[in-house]
Amino acid sequence: MVKRVEFSGDHLDVLRELMNIAVGNATASIADLLKAFGTMHIPNITISDIKGLKQYIQETIPSQSSHYVTKQLFGGPLGGEFIFVITDEAAINLGNHLYDVDAPNDADIYDAVIELTNILSATMISRLTEELNVKVQFFVPSTQIIKGNDLIYLEETLLYSQIIIISTQMEFQNQNINGHIFILTKDAMIQSLKDLIDQKLEELYA
Amino acid sequence: MTKPVEYPNVLLDALEHGVMIVDEEFNIVYWNQWLEINTGHPYSSVMGKSLLTFYPEIDYRTLQRKIRTTLRLNSPTFYDASLNNRFIPIPRNKITSSLLNTMQLQVTISPYIIDQGMVMIAVYDISDLHELKLTLQKQMKKIAHLNNELQHDKQIIDDNLLIVKTDGEFHITEVSKAFNAFFGFKQNELIGCPLQIIYSDKTPLTEYTLMQKTLQNLERWNGEIEIISKQSEPLWMDAVVTPWIESGGFLSSYTAIYHDITDKKRLEILATTDPLTKLFNRYKFDEIFNIMLMREHWNADNSFAIVMADIDHFKQINDLYGHQRGDEVLVQIAEVLRETLREGDTLARWGGEEFIFLLPYVDVHRAALVADKLRVAVEKLNLFVKVQLSFGVSLFVAGDTQETLLNRADAALYKAKKNGRNRVELL
Numbered sequence: 001m002v003k004r005v006e007f008s009g010d011h012l013d014v015l016r017e018l019m020n021i022a023v024g025n026a027t028a029s030i031a032d033l034l035k036a037f038g039t040m041h042i043p044n045i046t047i048s049d050i051k052g053l054k055q056y057i058q059e060t061i062p063s064q065s066s067h068y069v070t071k072q073l074f075g076g077p078l079g080g081e082f083i084f085v086i087t088d089e090a091a092i093n094l095g096n097h098l099y100d101v102d103a104p105n106d107a108d109i110y111d112a113v114i115e116l117t118n119i120l121s122a123t124m125i126s127r128l129t130e131e132l133n134v135k136v137q138f139f140v141p142s143t144q145i146i147k148g149n150d151l152i153y154l155e156e157t158l159l160y161s162q163i164i165i166i167s168t169q170m171e172f173q174n175q176n177i178n179g180h181i182f183i184l185t186k187d188a189m190i191q192s193l194k195d196l197i198d199q200k201l202e203e204l205y206a
Numbered sequence: 207m208t209k210p211v212e213y214p215n216v217l218l219d220a221l222e223h224g225v226m227i228v229d230e231e232f233n234i235v236y237w238n239q240w241l242e243i244n245t246g247h248p249y250s251s252v253m254g255k256s257l258l259t260f261y262p263e264i265d266y267r268t269l270q271r272k273i274r275t276t277l278r279l280n281s282p283t284f285y286d287a288s289l290n291n292r293f294i295p296i297p298r299n300k301i302t303s304s305l306l307n308t309m310q311l312q313v314t315i316s317p318y319i320i321d322q323g324m325v326m327i328a329v330y331d332i333s334d335l336h337e338l339k340l341t342l343q344k345q346m347k348k349i350a351h352l353n354n355e356l357q358h359d360k361q362i363i364d365d366n367l368l369i370v371k372t373d374g375e376f377h378i379t380e381v382s383k384a385f386n387a388f389f390g391f392k393q394n395e396l397i398g399c400p401l402q403i404i405y406s407d408k409t410p411l412t413e414y415t416l417m418q419k420t421l422q423n424l425e426r427w428n429g430e431i432e433i434i435s436k437q438s439e440p441l442w443m444d445a446v447v448t449p450w451i452e453s454g455g456f457l458s459s460y461t462a463i464y465h466d467i468t469d470k471k472r473l474e475i476l477a478t479t480d481p482l483t484k485l486f487n488r489y490k491f492d493e494i495f496n497i498m499l500m501r502e503h504w505n506a507d508n509s510f511a512i513v514m515a516d517i518d519h520f521k522q523i524n525d526l527y528g529h530q531r532g533d534e535v536l537v538q539i540a541e542v543l544r545e546t547l548r549e550g551d552t553l554a555r556w557g558g559e560e561f562i563f564l565l566p567y568v569d570v571h572r573a574a575l576v577a578d579k580l581r582v583a584v585e586k587l588n589l590f591v592k593v594q595l596s597f598g599v600s601l602f603v604a605g606d607t608q609e610t611l612l613n614r615a616d617a618a619l620y621k622a623k624k625n626g627r628n629r630v631e632l633l
Contacts, residue, residue: 033275098271107289111268114286115275122281140284140312 004162005190012045014197019043019166022127029123030172034116036097038172046165053163053184054152060167060180061085061149068109069151070117072141074125077134077192080164080185082121086113088145090177097175113143120170120181132196162190224296224329227318230273232257232266235324244296244309261294268292276315276325285313287332288339298333310336368443368464374457376401385464390436401462406432406440417447424449424457430467442471480555482533483540491554491562495608498564509602511573513563514615515543515580518594518627520559527591535593539584546583548576561595562615570601570632577630585628594628601632 007015023040031037048056061067066088073081086094095104095112104112121138129136166183185193218225219239227236234252242248247260258266272283285292287310296309312330363369364382368389371380378396386393389404396404402414409432420427427447432440443464450459478490486494498510517523517539524532536559543553543561552564563580565573577597584595598619600611618633625631 029275029279033271033278099268107286107292110286110289111292114284115268115272118272118281118283119275119279122275122279122283126279126281138282140287140314142288143286144288 005194007047007190007194010201011194011197014200015166015193016043016045018128018131018200019045019124019168021131022124023168025127026120026123027170029119030116030170033119034098036172036175036177038170038174038177040171041169043166043168046167047190048163048165050152050163053165056165056167057151057182058149061151062087063148065089066145066147067149067151068113068143069146070113070141070143072117072121073139074121075137075139076129078129078132078136078185078196079189080183082117082125082141083151083182083184084113084117084120084179085151085182086116086177086179090179093176097177110143114141116179117141117143124181124183132193132200134196162187164190164193223331226257226327226329227324228257228273228327229325230270230277230323232269236326241329245294246297257294264294265292272315273325276317277320277323280317280320282314282316284315285311287312287336293327293329296329296331298331300333303337305337305340306333309333368466370396370401370404370462370464372401372460372462374459376460379459388435388466389433389441401460404433406434408432408440421447421449421460424451430471431464433464441466442468483537483555485540485544485561486552486554488554488556488562491552491556491564492608494552495564498566499602499606499608504602504604507569508567509569510564510566511568511570511576511599511601512611512615513565513573513577513580514556514598514612514619515561515563515577515595516619516623517559518596518623523591523593531590535589535591538587538589539593539595542583542587543580546580551576568601570599573599573601574630574632581628581630596622596627597630598622599630599632 020042023043027038027040046052046056068086068088068091070084071081072083073079091109091113092104094116095109096102098112098115099108101108118141121141125136125138163184163186166181168181169178170181171178215236215238218236221238221240224241224244225236225238226234226241228234233254233256235254237247237249237252239249245260252260257264272285275281276283291308291311293311293313296311298306298309300306309331310333312332314328314330316326316328318324318326364384366384367382368385369380369382370378370385372378378399378401381391381393381396383393385391386395413429413431417427417429426449427445429445431443431445433443434440444467445462445464447460447462449457450461452458478486478493480487495512504510517535520532520535523535536555540553540555540561543563547553547563548565550566554562556562563577565576568576577599581595581597584593587593596619598615598617598621600614600618602611614633618631621633622629622631
């Protein structure tokens with residue numbers, strides 16, 4: 001049985017603050033690299049189990065659209081999974097914006113979604129891990145189109161007892177692009193995150 | 207003097223994937239041995255030149271953006287490996303499959319020397335994996351197509367065939383739309399009910415026994431059965447019941463397919479029934495007799511008997527009261543005989559005032575007892591005239607034919623008449 005890691009209010013406050021910085025970074029990077037100017041919401045941080053995650057995603061992502069779902073793993077002292085979800089309509093707009101064509105083909109759209117995910121994961125995770133003084137390794141992302149919002153295969157994830165969900169939303173109104181971001185980490189990684197935040201707290205209050 | 211080894215280059219040349227180092231203008235700074243061999247462009251010819259010189263067709267705007275992202279964020283960027291390769295084309299030498307003529311590449315652009323604007327581009331050959339994915343996609347498409355066809359066929363079957371599925375205990379689990387519509391049941395009305403609920407209680411118990419025995423032997427049963435509709439209308443069906451055996455050899459369910467033969471059955475009843483007494487006629491009896499002769503290996507303890515019966519002094523009844531009253535006697539006697547018989551016994555009008563019985567699963571004593579019970583039942587009849595029957599019983603023994611058995615029963619009947627009538631004789 002995996003022991004539950006208890007997060008105090010202080011831990012959550014620090015994590016929330018770090019994520020605010022990360023989100024700010026991501027917005028700036030997208031403006032710089034993709035010439036798209038927009039906003040990102042203040043991240044919501046929830047500790048849940050896998051069923052709670054499924055429910056959370058179903059409540060957050062509309063069930064009536066098709067979505068490009070890109071998943072990217074990251075490893076190191078703080079490891080987990082980064083998920084970027086964008087409706088097919090927004091993905092076409094993104095392909096349109098990045099490839100500067102009226103009707104981007106499938107490959108353009110997939111690659112555009114990967115590019116945006118790269119920027120989001122690199123800025124948000126790198127910033128978070130940088131603040132926590134640890135290194136991170138990114139793995140090759142993969143994208144698939146999913147009808148509706150069934151992003152989680154319960155039978156494959158039952159072993160995860162505790163998950164931290166960090167979620168936010170990005171909106172680039174001029175380009176009509178918006179998407180949802182989920183950063184998930186589980187079990188031993190949650191303990192590791194707590195230890196890293198403890199160190200950060202010690203630094204701050206030393 | 208030994209030349210010092212340049213470790214990074216040796217290391218990069220030893221890799222089982224391609225590595226190049228380029229700047230933001232795509233000028234090649236390093237090109238490892240894997241690339242030399244697989245692209246056909248030697249290190250010496252590409253060094254210091256732009257990638258554009260050798261590969262003008264790739265999308266440099268995207269590549270530039272990815273390089274810029276890598277450098278600005280100090281973090282790797284990737285091409286989507288699930289798509290057809292969008293980076294440099296590298297020929298592939300696979301002969302046994304022609305799905306991919308150039309390598310499917312997984313491309314990772316990593317920061318190298320950021321202040322000099324240099325990145326390292328690593329290319330991994332993932333063609334086999336991609337080929338598998340393409341094959342799988344092809345198969346999935348085929349399966350989806352077959353599945354559609356199957357759904358279509360299933361729909362046709364559901365709409366047109368009368369099908370009932372049960373579990374191993376004969377409890378109904380599925381009923382086709384056509385079955386519900388034909389018999390007037392609502393959807394799901396029969397689910398969970400025992401299969402027997404839809405069968406007429408006129409179906410002989412022996413027929414059920416035979417059906418269950420056949421199915422328990424995991425064999426298919428085929429026969430005719432009467433089903434009662436929701437509106438209580440009896441309808442005759444030709445039924446095929448098939449046991450479903452799982453791969454482990456155990457029985458999981460039964461599927462029954464029915465075909466309406468009510469009209470055929472009505473004609474058949476007309477052709478096989480005596481119009482006056484509504485008993486089987488001689489033609490039908492012969493048919494059952496033949497089946498019985500072939501059906502089982504009979505022995506002395508478990509055989510079948512033929513019983514012939516004749517109304518005593520019936521001619522006098524006709525002469526005294528007329529043929530119409532005589533016919534009434536025949537009908538009354540037929541009814542009491544039918545009511546007295548055991549389930550599974552067969553009764554027919556043999557001709558004039560003669561009746562014939564086929565009693566399965568009896569020994570000689572049991573056959574005589576049944577005949578006597580019939581005799582007593584007729585004797586007790588309260589008609590306008592006193593009626594009695596004489597009986598001749600013969601038991602099937604090995605070597606008997608229809609003719610020998612009938613001859614013995616006839617001789618026994620003659621003996622009963624000769625010995626004073628209203629009695630049972632055995633031969």
